[in-house]
Amino acid sequence: xxxxxxxxxxxxxxxxxxxxxxxxxxxxxxxxxxxxxxxxxxxxxxxxxxxxxxxxxxxxxxxxxxxxxxxxxxxxxxxxxxxxxxxxxxxxxxxxxxxxxxxxxxxxxxxxxxxxxxxxxxxxxxxxxxxxxxxxxxxxxxxxxxxxxxxxxxxxxxxxxxxxxxxxxxxxxxxxxxxxxxxxxxxxxxxxxxxxxxxxxxxxxxxxxxxxxxxxxxxxxxxxxxxxxxxxxxxxxxxxxxxxxxxxxxxxxxxxxxxxxxxxxxxxxxxxxxxxxxxxxxxxxxxxxxxxxxxxxxxxxxxxxxxxxxxxxxxxxxxxxxxxxxxxxxxxxxxxxxxxxxxxxxxxxxxxxxxxxxxxxxxxxxxxxxxxxxxxxxxxxxxxxxxxxxx
Amino acid sequence: xxxxxxxxxxxxxxxxxxxxxxxxxxxxxxxxxxxxxxxxxxxxxxxxxxxxxxxxxxxxxxxxxxxxxxxxxxxxxxxxxxxxxxxxxxxxxxxxxxxx
Numbered sequence: 001x002x003x004x005x006x007x008x009x010x011x012x013x014x015x016x017x018x019x020x021x022x023x024x025x026x027x028x029x030x031x032x033x034x035x036x037x038x039x040x041x042x043x044x045x046x047x048x049x050x051x052x053x054x055x056x057x058x059x060x061x062x063x064x065x066x067x068x069x070x071x072x073x074x075x076x077x078x079x080x081x082x083x084x085x086x087x088x089x090x091x092x093x094x095x096x097x098x099x100x101x102x103x104x105x106x107x108x109x110x111x112x113x114x115x116x117x118x119x120x121x122x123x124x125x126x127x128x129x130x131x132x133x134x135x136x137x138x139x140x141x142x143x144x145x146x147x148x149x150x151x152x153x154x155x156x157x158x159x160x161x162x163x164x165x166x167x168x169x170x171x172x173x174x175x176x177x178x179x180x181x182x183x184x185x186x187x188x189x190x191x192x193x194x195x196x197x198x199x200x201x202x203x204x205x206x207x208x209x210x211x212x213x214x215x216x217x218x219x220x221x222x223x224x225x226x227x228x229x230x231x232x233x234x235x236x237x238x239x240x241x242x243x244x245x246x247x248x249x250x251x252x253x254x255x256x257x258x259x260x261x262x263x264x265x266x267x268x269x270x271x272x273x274x275x276x277x278x279x280x281x282x283x284x285x286x287x288x289x290x291x292x293x294x295x296x297x298x299x300x301x302x303x304x305x306x307x308x309x310x311x312x313x314x315x316x317x318x319x320x321x322x323x324x325x326x327x328x329x330x331x332x333x334x335x336x337x338x339x340x341x342x343x344x345x346x347x348x349x350x351x352x353x354x355x356x357x358x359x360x361x362x363x364x365x366x367x368x369x370x371x372x373x374x375x376x377x378x379x380x381x382x383x384x385x386x387x388x389x390x391x
Numbered sequence: 392x393x394x395x396x397x398x399x400x401x402x403x404x405x406x407x408x409x410x411x412x413x414x415x416x417x418x419x420x421x422x423x424x425x426x427x428x429x430x431x432x433x434x435x436x437x438x439x440x441x442x443x444x445x446x447x448x449x450x451x452x453x454x455x456x457x458x459x460x461x462x463x464x465x466x467x468x469x470x471x472x473x474x475x476x477x478x479x480x481x482x483x484x485x486x487x488x489x490x491x
Contacts, residue, residue, distance in 0.1 A: 308474060
């Protein structure tokens with residue numbers, strides 16, 4: 001049992017906690033990173049490798065994703081291990097005229113925001129994805145969509161931060177958090193205590209249980225995504241792949257409202273990406289299933305059937321693993337990044353849902369700016385905790 | 392350096408004994424953590440050949456017996472299965488029925 005003193009305690013060794021801890025170390029702060037389990041045991045280690053710009057509506061999240069993409073390029077040489085960052089482009093497959101007209105409008109709005117994206121026809125799509133099903137009538141294409149290995153990214157942040165003196169405590173959940181004499185005192189489940197001027201809550205889908213220790217609640221809920229992993233395969237195509245159906249269901253729910261089947265209940269959408277190692281990750285579901293992280297046979301069957309529909313060639317590939325992750329979703333689709341009113345020095349950095357990896361580099365800098373009292377590169381208003389407390 | 396260090400422990404992902412020992416020294420306490428850190432056990436056999444070896448190295452580094460290690464997670468499927476084989480008729484029918 002000991003009491004550890006540092007400037008800042010970061011809770012949660014997922015990608016956003018690590019990115020925040022790393023940025024704060026770079027600015028000369030002493031940082032202790034605490035996780036109730038181990039690094040990457042939550043959503044950050046149970047996701048795919050895509051950094052998609054195309055999936056984002058024009059607005060501040062798209063702008064932050066642009067900035068993150070620039071930062072990833074720097075991190076790929078700055079961090080002490082290979083984060084396997086690549087820019088291979090992305091395609092969103094369009095299956096019918098209804099989807100096409102929604103996507104044309106969406107793409108036009110993204111282009112106005114400066115994203116390099118276009119609608120391409122069957123022939124160009126087949127050059128990028130020779131094995132795509134004939135029923136796909138068109139696709140979007142953006143050369144900017146990229147990939148990074150989330151585990152390697154976390155490892156890079158971890159090693160980089162530890163090299164600058166960060167202390168890491170795993171298997172220790174905070175059990176009490178109290179403000180005493182101008183600083184925060186955290187009692188951990190492993191018997192240690194932590195004293196810090198600032199606390200950053202980056203515990204993803206579990207963020208609310210930490211808030212509960214301080215007596216408040218935020219609308220952050222786990223949203224489950226199930227994913228299949230194939231054996232290593234020769235590359236099937238160049239780009240990351242998504243289906244338009246998922247974006248259409250978000251933008252124009254009325255077009256898909258009639259669908260009430262199992263697939264709709266699982267929030268099925270197609271995501272398909274070949275990793276650096278040659279395994280294909282095939283997803284995914286989008287479910288409200290509490291904190292249950294088990295994969296379900298019927299969901300995996302739906303994902304497999306959907307993969308065959310888009311890429312018939314995949315039928316004979318072997319699935320070697322499946323997993324599920326809990327994305328931290330918020331009531332308005334925006335993460336909470338900021339200080340909690342009434343709890344001076346207690347900051348939130350959680351609620352990125354499916355954008356946690358893509359936005360990690362900018363999140364770390366944004367929080368480090370707030371904590372250090374410098375002006376963040378982006379408007380803080382959309383991310384403020386106040387917006388939920390008022391409601 | 393001991394020549395044993397360059398031995399492959401995970402053959403599928405070509406992870407050496409040295410890399411596994413480094414992961415433990417970096418803080419890994421379980422087979423699952425070693426897997427995340429090094430990819431040992433993430434290949435086609437899903438750790439069926441290397442899991443016990445990784446446990447032995449872990450136990451040795453930590454100075455405990457393998458039985459004292461936290462049990463590792465096993466993810467479905469139990470063995471590699473083709474995409475076409477996990478497309479079950481029953482689920483499709485249930486889906487059609489619910490949609491219908």
